[in-house]
Amino acid sequence: MSTSAGPPVLDFPIHGFCGHCGKRPDPEGPAQRVCPSCQLGLVIGAPESVAPRQGEAFLVVDGKLQICAVSRGAEKVLGAAETEVVNQTLTDVLLPADAEAAGIESLVSTIVHAARGEGAARSLVVRPAGEWGIRWFARVGPCGAPSAALLVLALGG
């Protein structure tokens, strides 16, 4: 607590989790690229403040706003299979909950910054594209590798 390390940019404690089922691999076990639990997702890492907790729905988005991975939970929430959503542009799937034009710009800039590995978790309020009356709180932060943005949906709130 008394040490004053410089502002951490990429120097955050990383927590590994599966990009498909969200399960965190056993920290005692060998480092694995593919999730030992579901055998379907790749293990990716994110800061503790952003990394999904058990059962949370999340998406991984690259710096061009292209969706790279969709968790099993997010498939349910979005009502679409991962194969339908991957490679789509994030804004075709999720939009800022407020209708202001600035909302999209701020969503895009938050994602782009996180995908570069910058900054800590940020909060957003989003809705599914094409649907009104639904609001999801989301937190966004860096994840990797490769370097991308992690968007975790906080549901049931």
Ligand SMILES: [Zn+2]
């Ligand atoms: Zn898994």
